Amino acid sequence: MATRHTARPKVPRAVREPQMLDEALRVFAERGYHGASMADIAAGAGVTKPMVYAYFGSKDELYLHCIDHAAARLMAAFDIARDENETVEETMWRRILAYFRFVGDHRDEWLVVRGQAAATGGPFSERVAQARRRVVGLVVGQLEEAARPGTRRRDIEPLAEAIVGAGEALGDWWVEHPEESAEAMALREMNLIWMGLGGLLRGEYWTPPAVASSA
Amino acid sequence: MATRHTARPKVPRAVREPQMLDEALRVFAERGYHGASMADIAAGAGVTKPMVYAYFGSKDELYLHCIDHAAARLMAAFDIARDENETVEETMWRRILAYFRFVGDHRDEWLVVRGQAAATGGPFSERVAQARRRVVGLVVGQLEEAARPGTRRRDIEPLAEAIVGAGEALGDWWVEHPEESAEAMALREMNLIWMGLGGLLRGEYWTPPAVASSA
Amino acid sequence: MATRHTARPKVPRAVREPQMLDEALRVFAERGYHGASMADIAAGAGVTKPMVYAYFGSKDELYLHCIDHAAARLMAAFDIARDENETVEETMWRRILAYFRFVGDHRDEWLVVRGQAAATGGPFSERVAQARRRVVGLVVGQLEEAARPGTRRRDIEPLAEAIVGAGEALGDWWVEHPEESAEAMALREMNLIWMGLGGLLRGEYWTPPAVASSA
Amino acid sequence: MATRHTARPKVPRAVREPQMLDEALRVFAERGYHGASMADIAAGAGVTKPMVYAYFGSKDELYLHCIDHAAARLMAAFDIARDENETVEETMWRRILAYFRFVGDHRDEWLVVRGQAAATGGPFSERVAQARRRVVGLVVGQLEEAARPGTRRRDIEPLAEAIVGAGEALGDWWVEHPEESAEAMALREMNLIWMGLGGLLRGEYWTPPAVASSA
DNA sequence: AATGAATGAGGTTTCATTCAT
DNA sequence: GATGAATGAAACCTCATTCAT
Helix, strand or coil: CCCCCCCCCCHHHHHHHHHHHHHHHHHHHHHHHCCHHHHHHHHHHHHHHHHHHHHCCCCHHHHHHHHHHHHHHHHHHHHCCCCCCCCCHHHHHHHHHHHHHCCCHCCCCCHHCHHHCCCCCCCCCHHHHHHHHHHHHHHHHHHHHHHHHCCCCHHHHHHHHHHHHHHHHHHHHCCCCCCCCHHHHHHHHHHHHHHHHHHCCCCCCCCCCCCCCCC | CCCCCCCCCCCCCCHHHHHHHHHHHHHHHHHHHHHHHHHHHHHHCCCCHHHHHHHHHEEEHHHHHHHHHHHHCCCCCCCCCCCCCCCCHHHHHHHHHHHHHHHHHHHHHHHHHHHCCCCCCHHHHHHHHHHHHHHHHHHHHHHHHCCCCCCCCCHHHHHHHHHHHHHHHHHHHHCCCCCCCCHHHHHHHHHHHCCCCCCHHHCCCCCCCCCCCCC | CCCCCCCCCCCCCCHHHHHHHHHHHHHHHHHHHHCCCCHHHHCCCCHHHHHHHHHHHHHHHHHHHHHHHHHHHHHHHHHHCCCCCHHHHHHHHHHHHHHHHHHHCCCCHHHHHHHHHHCCCCHHHHHHHHHHHHHHHHHHHHHHHHCCCCCCCCHHHHHHHHHHHHHHHHHHHHHHCCHHHHHHHHHHHHHHHHHHHHHHHHCCCCCCCCCCCCC | CCCCCCCCCCCCCCHHHHHEEEEEHHHHHHHHHHHHCHHHHHHCCEEEEEEEHHHHHHHHHHHHHHHHHHHHHHHHHHCCCCCCCCHHHHHHHHHHHHHHHHHHHHHHHHHHHHHHHHHCCCCCHHHHHHHHHHHHHHHHHHHHHHCCCCCCHHHHHHHHEEEEHHHHHHHHHCCCCCCCCCCHHHHHHHHHHHHHHHHHCCCCCCCCCCCCCCC
């Protein structure tokens, strides 16, 4: 008489793994690395802990997986190809817009790459930083393209960091004011970083070019 | 049952308590709420856990204490009175400078109020947010003062958030490039938010007024 | 980080849980709620603490479990159906006999429901009291049946309490004089409460009816 | 410059000690040995812990002190001299009355000697039992005096235990029905143990002799 | 006589992780 | 592929107790 467990779905790996990853992202985003427990993640994904271990090895590896996954997706959304006929300004606008759309649609993924996670310390601080650096890197690239020759990398990098930081803060604010649209948020960011307060306070606003970018 | 202790310093509370608070700030800043352990904090302060509990009650209370303490100090540094004859621009510059000086001199305190901590969730998310809001509030005040009449609060608030977010990101970057001066960092922030990229890319830089504020 | 365990029995829950409950009853009965430690209970049951928590949740829940379990068993033993042709006296005798048999056979369970446990205070005082009240309630029912009409509930209740209290005290005494039989103890109780000292001192003893109650 | 503590009352030992003892009795009665903490007792008595240790040595010693103290007082109240012209019945009535008066007036002291405390286990189980035995002993003495010659000690002792147990249960019931008078409670006990249910159910009540003993 | 400072030990609880089935 | 049973380690917190002043 073979021991009979309760019904075992036998769901294939290709289905189970994403389920777990999604749940992991959700929980890590919500509670941070230390606050998240493997039990919660497993339960949330509808499996038992050993399954999670079988698929991801350890909590650390799972977390790294989440970071990489989220970073890849964010990059895919953010890394919009530069159009030949486009000004830097226009490209930047389209990227910022894409960024906020991603934030709105995939908040968990965004949160994992966001600065918050870096506070965790430990072995992933570096990995999160690395993921975040890729985002910053894109901005750096754009700035380098547009900057006058001779501008030092040393000055461009922190500028890009500040721009991303402003975006993250806006993202946080957005979480608590969800009635705003991604466009409105992107416009806020673009206005601040392009026009600067000097201009804004004089009443000079930045407005998107006539032909709107489609969804 | 009888316990025999080794010689104990017997430092008065007025001295010990700040020691503990300092260590707590250090550890919380470094590892976050969940990552920090009371044992580590106690050991770092040169005492045993019961002492920490005797003075601060619980981990939560200690954390709240840290937040409030840090927020108060940051505000004290940041809340520079507006000079009558000063332009908004100048006041803002002095504040930003004060902000980065504080970041440089009291990194732990700054980190605890910084967005990172908000990710903890639980009963302090609110408290941290509240502390952070006070900082943002100051910026909002300044912006309101300078904005053209009719500007909606709704637009000013996220702007202030973005400005603070940019400062936080710069602070993070600074941590890994400690050879920079507070002045240089403040200048970077001021340039971005005041001139905007539009100006910067055209080669228009913001420079502080002639008479520098002394240390 | 990797932990290596030694060979573990892997006993199914249906077996382990009762083992734990038994041990918990034993320890709680012996040392009281405060005096009992989860570590002791776990060790006594041949497992580690986390198992106890996995099955019972918390010390409080475990204690409540013990109380309920013990109360249910005591009631099952004590709540003997009244025979139609029987006098109240006879029913009472059979119940008292059943009571002392239970005390003899399941001392731990009895002790947990016994007054001792009520002294614990906290959230279970009430639960223990409640369990005990069920026992008293049975006696009250019997007394009401037998009392002359018009007897006030107010007078019956304390009477029942006193009868149970006498039984508990006899149980305690029995613990230290284990050579006595359950029958002898029941006879003592029956004699005191049925005949009263007045009768006893005059040499009037109560004796059980001819046909002994079977096991 | 001598170190100056905050005002130190310098209360003489003769005053402080009873204060502490009272508070200890209160707390032990309320929470039991394990549930009581030295800090609570000290705070409740308005002194610091080292004072309690200076006066009583240790928690165990303090508890023993409480037991002895309470037992002595209970005995003093209960050990009423037998009047020459009095029947056993009358003496017993006066003692029971004295017992319940004591319970009403000094509940904490009573509770410490009551069976509850015996559950503590450990080194005082014996001491509490011993104190309680003195109470039972008095009853035994009375019973021996009144019993027909040849009655075995072996039968008298449990009888006395049961009588005391009934009294304790009535005391517990009284705690939750404080509107009852000591006389009413004593009458209940006397009726049960003297008349027995047999008599009571036939409507035969015991009533105190004409000349009531005054307070 | 009295206290503030301090601690070792132990209690409850949670968590990442593994093994046997 | 999947799980129930199990555990070592460590976290938070409390308590009885002592020492220096």
